[in-house]
Amino acid sequence: xxxxxxxxxxxxxxxxxxxxxxxxxxxxxxxxxxxxxxxxxxxxxxxxxxxxxxxxxxxxxxxxxxxxxxxxxxxxxxxxxxxxxxxxxxxxxxxxxxxxxxxxxxxxxxxxxxxxxxxxxxxxxxxxxxxxxxxxxxxxxxxxxxxxxxxxxxxxxxxxxxxxxxxxxxxxxxxxxxxxxxxxxxxxxxxxxxxxxxxxxxxxxxxxxxxxxxxxxxxxxxxxxxxxxxxxxxxxxxxxxxxxxxxxxxxxx
Numbered sequence: 001x002x003x004x005x006x007x008x009x010x011x012x013x014x015x016x017x018x019x020x021x022x023x024x025x026x027x028x029x030x031x032x033x034x035x036x037x038x039x040x041x042x043x044x045x046x047x048x049x050x051x052x053x054x055x056x057x058x059x060x061x062x063x064x065x066x067x068x069x070x071x072x073x074x075x076x077x078x079x080x081x082x083x084x085x086x087x088x089x090x091x092x093x094x095x096x097x098x099x100x101x102x103x104x105x106x107x108x109x110x111x112x113x114x115x116x117x118x119x120x121x122x123x124x125x126x127x128x129x130x131x132x133x134x135x136x137x138x139x140x141x142x143x144x145x146x147x148x149x150x151x152x153x154x155x156x157x158x159x160x161x162x163x164x165x166x167x168x169x170x171x172x173x174x175x176x177x178x179x180x181x182x183x184x185x186x187x188x189x190x191x192x193x194x195x196x197x198x199x200x201x202x203x204x205x206x207x208x209x210x211x212x213x214x215x216x217x218x219x220x221x222x223x224x225x226x227x228x229x230x231x232x233x234x235x236x237x238x239x240x241x242x243x244x245x246x247x248x249x250x251x252x253x
Contacts, residue, residue, distance in 0.1 A: 001025050001076070001126065008032055008081075012041040016056045019049065020071040031081040043087040049073035050093045050155075092151040095159075095179065138162060144173070148180045192240055194221055195233060199241070210251035211237075 002024025006015060008031055019026050026049075031042075048054045055070040085091055108115075138161040144153045156176050163169050187193060198217035202209035211230035214237070218228060234252055237243050245252045 001123070001130075003027050005029065012045055013058075015042060016045050016058075016071045016073050019045075019073045019075060023072065023075060026075065026077045027080075028077065029080045031079045031085075032083060040087075043085070043090055045073050046077065046079075047087070047089050047093065049075060049077065091183075092149070093155060095155065095175075133162070142169075145177070148176060149183055152176060152180055152183070191222070192236065194218060195236055196241060197221070199237065199243075208248075208253045210248075210253050211245065212251055 002022055004018055004022050004024060005027045006018065007029045010028075015026070015028070045056055048056055052074050054074065055072050057068050057070055059066045060069050079085075079094065084096070085094075138158070140157045140161050142157050142160040144156065144160075148156075156172070160169055160172055163172065195214070195218055198214050198221065199209070202213045202217050206213055211234040215228060215230045215233045218233060230252070234245050238245055247253075
């Protein structure tokens with residue numbers, strides 16, 4: 001719907017201004033941003049655009065006018081990239097599909113006129129759907145297993161709400177369940193998960209492990225994290241796991 005194509009070369013200012021003007025679907029291809037500053041800025045735009053009433057605020061650039069201006073970045077977005085986003089918040093607000101190579105003969109290497117004609121027919125059908133359902137109130141309490149991640153349930157319910165066909169709903173639900181399992185599996189490979197495993201293992205062995213015990217176990221499991229010290233690990237344990245540390249004669253436990 002009112003699609004605008006941008007790529008990874010677009011600046012954050014271009015993205016939020018274009019989205020504010022068109023109020024349509026932002027299609028961001030090659031969305032692998034090398035610059036951490038750019039990536040961080042665009043991550044904020046994408047995360048803010050997830051829900052209504054969360055505009056991006058910027059000061060005006062006119063001479064001697066520094067009054068704040070708001071930009072509406074809410075709307076659907078299609079993101080294409082070669083790797084997952086480093087920002088977990090974007091991942092949790094997205095439905096991700098991993099593309100695979102295919103040997104199908106009916107997919108042309110280059111898009112011909114028939115493709116654009118078919119796309120127009122599909123857009124017209126979707127526009128008619130909007131007209132037919134513009135004043136309809138959709139039920140967002142569509143049943144989803146409580147084992148599904150809360151954020152994933154939140155972004156999936158609107159999709160299920162506009163789907164009348166039960167077979168299609170079941171297909172979407174199966175996709176969501178599979179995607180939820182992948183999220184949990186990926187989280188198990190994270191650094192925080194390894195630290196938590198070190199906490200559990202050392203507690204079983206030591207009873208009351210010190211931050212040094214836990215750090216030594218982390219370094220043993222992950223050679224790439226030798227730069228971490230007991231103070232950094234203690235900070236992570238307190239702030240990420242909400243576990244209390246206490247100073248004893250032999251160190252922080």
